[in-house]
Amino acid sequence: MRFYILSILLLFAFYPSRGQQRLDLKRCREMALEYSKQMAIAGKQKEKAVWTKKEYGANYFPKLSASGFYLYHQKKQEYKLDGGYLPTYVPGANGSLQPNVVMGADGKPVVGTDGKPVFHEYAYLPDIPISLSLRGAYMASVQLQQPLFMGGKIRAAHQAAKFGEELADENIRLNRSEVLVELEQAYWQCVRVGELVTVARKYKSVVNELVKNLEDAQQAGMAPVNDVLKAQVKYNEALLQEQQAEHGHKLAQMNLCRLVGLDLNTALELTDSLSATVSPATLALPDELGQRPDYNMLEKQVEMKRKEVNVTRADFLPQVGVSAGYGYGGGIKLNGDDSRAGSFSAMASVEIPIFNWGEGRNKVRIAKAEEEMSRLNKEKLGEMMRLEIAGNRFKLTDAQTRVGLTESALKQAEENLKVSRDQYEVGMENLTNLLEAQAQWQQAWSDWVDAKASLKLSETEYLKAIGKLE
Template sequence: MKLRHIIWSGLICMLTIGTSNAQEIMTLEKCRELALENNTSAAIAKRSKDKAEYTKQAYRANYFPKISASGNYLYTNAGLNKSLPASYLPTFVPDPATGELIPNILTMGADGNPIFKEYAYFPEMDLSLKLSGTWMAGLRAEQPIYTGGKITSAYNMSKIGNEIAGLNQDLTRADIIVKTDEAYWTFVQTNELLKLALSYQKVVTELLRNVTDAQEVGLKHKNDVLKVQVKLNEAALRIRQAENGLNLSRMNLCHVMGISLATGIILPESFDDHPFGNLDRTIDYSHRPEYAILDRQVKLKEQQVKLTQSEFLPQIGIMANYGYINGLEMNGNKLLDRTSFSVMASVSIPLFQWGEGRNKVRAAKAEHDIMQLQRDEVSEMMELELTKALDKCDESALEAALTAHSLQQAEENMKVSEDMYNAGIETIADYLESQTVWQRAWMEYINAGTRQRLNWTYYQKATGKL
């Protein structure tokens, strides 16, 4: 007879532990959905993915010209006020032969300085230069022409980083599902253990009633009653332990799902219909997000080598400026009031850095080799983990089948022992022992079922199917 035929109909199926009146019927799929929706790690992974996407778009912008506007305004009380004194200036006359202007010299003085035939009178002049109120505005455009592959490498790195962030989302999701399954099946396990404890108590209570009635009419000894009472006390303790375990496992499941710890949880009526797929021993670990992340990290290091090399290659760029300046008055007349346009090209060629570039590239290549070795090492560990998960699934399936058969045999043994005890052929100790064997077989059946379901979850994670 299957386990669900042993459990009384409807017993504790609607069990709720906690002070809150809120109750939720929780299937495994619903628990997973709530955990993925409310888990902080999932939210962090999502924001990390958003950040990586924004970073990729930012690096993509480096392919296009950068345009900026600038403006300056000068306010100051400083200025220039100066008076030029009156003076006599020498004159020049044209040379008939060449047409060039030559000094109009009359003779040379005793001191060796020339004396001109004529002088021009320069009157006294006051100068006033005003700086305040000068302003300028302009537009600048900068466009890299050749950067040694720096822009392309940086953009490729940002794309790989975006892919890693997406894979990290998948990894976080798988980890959350594993934690949710562990919490869910632990809650199922403790719920079934409580049902077992209550069923055992019912069996022992019925036995105590029969033995007590027989002892009152002299058919049984007081010693038999005391032995059954000891077992009944043990059953009461197991019920209390199961109740406490059930309450703690319910609270832990609520915590994993991100809901109130006081929320009552109602389990579905049966867990025997939980589907299991077929084990595929030909599948590998390459679908796991952990492996894909390692593979992307190797590619990231490849781009890092190219980025390092670009730092020591020629850099070529152009810059264009268009501006307007206004201000700077002299004696009330504005000196500056015009626009200007300029274009500038720049070329930078590294010539000699005493081996800096060569050694930096070598260091980047060493990092790439290290990452490849780490990927290979972790790949072997994932292969071992997958093999272990396959073996555990196979073992737990066999264990579940064997414990189910053992439970049927233990139940049949208990019934035979009960009949023999009632017939006076078997002692009360033998009958109590058959009950203990039945209880232990039921407990092993529950634990085996829990392990089978958890091992299936671990297998799915090891194959990258979660």
């Protein structure tokens, strides 16, 4: 038996325990932002927007390209130009060449049996063989292209990409505020439940002391058994409340660990406590919509839609460009001679759309309609955001009032418990009233803790609503 107990003690002595983490709100915010997958996605979206802007910006500059080909064709192409007798010409009186035809007595050319004029002399052209070989034909070229005017499409697309980058910045701010709201909700919930554990333990201690006093009095014959049983029932309820509070505290800690990237079973010690006040500077902050990242995102979307109208219109405007290139090729042999050579070329091109059955006009109208829809959506959501700001401000002031009322109720409950205890000790009040006073005191304390936690959360939500949760 001793060996068994010793083994258990040694096991616990050498079992690796999880170290307790001491954290404050600032450190938790940093850890949550660093660990958040949501922030990582927003960062990649910003990175994408930056590269997209650079991609469209590259269209301002010339594009250099190289191309080439190689061809091997096994069979030679054999051709023959048929020869024959060709007519001859002699210089005329005016120096120009005249057909060397035989003239008749009538002064007209003599015509042969085939109906053609008869010449004094004929030149003989033998057959000409032609051999074309493509065994190893090749060509390489370099070309430079520069757009001069594309209907404003390049500029409009680049400006739209700039707005896209700014939108990505606001998206990072929005995701940051959402991560911080979730983190602070979890943090203050953990602090709240921790204080409720203290309340439950204090209440259990008070009820336990009463049970012990009643048991001693009952043994001395000064208290009935019924009073002892009533107090024990309350003590059992206090035990259950303490257990529920401890379990709630553990779950709250696990949720906070999940957000900051710690192991769920890590024990936490939070250094911040619930405050009963809010800084006056919080309510004095400006509440313009321009501070909110989501509202700025709506404005950027409207600007992007406006640039998309220009991009669409540019497709149906004249487009001008120039290109220059140099090529070198060879390997094409004609009758055994290789025709390798290099050459320079330059070209200017102009494309002017003339008639497309209203396609361009209709596409521009569609783009303008989308721009107007985006603007109206911004106005609609802007009104909802104003309502959200007003609602959160009212909620914050209500939470301040609730803290004051619950604090006053707690003081009254403490005084009521003191009076009830004093009167019970001198026999002027029954046990039921004392137990009720204890329960009211415990409930008032819990309400005060809840009110302070609600105040912190209301402050966080108000700062997010006005775009100042940084």
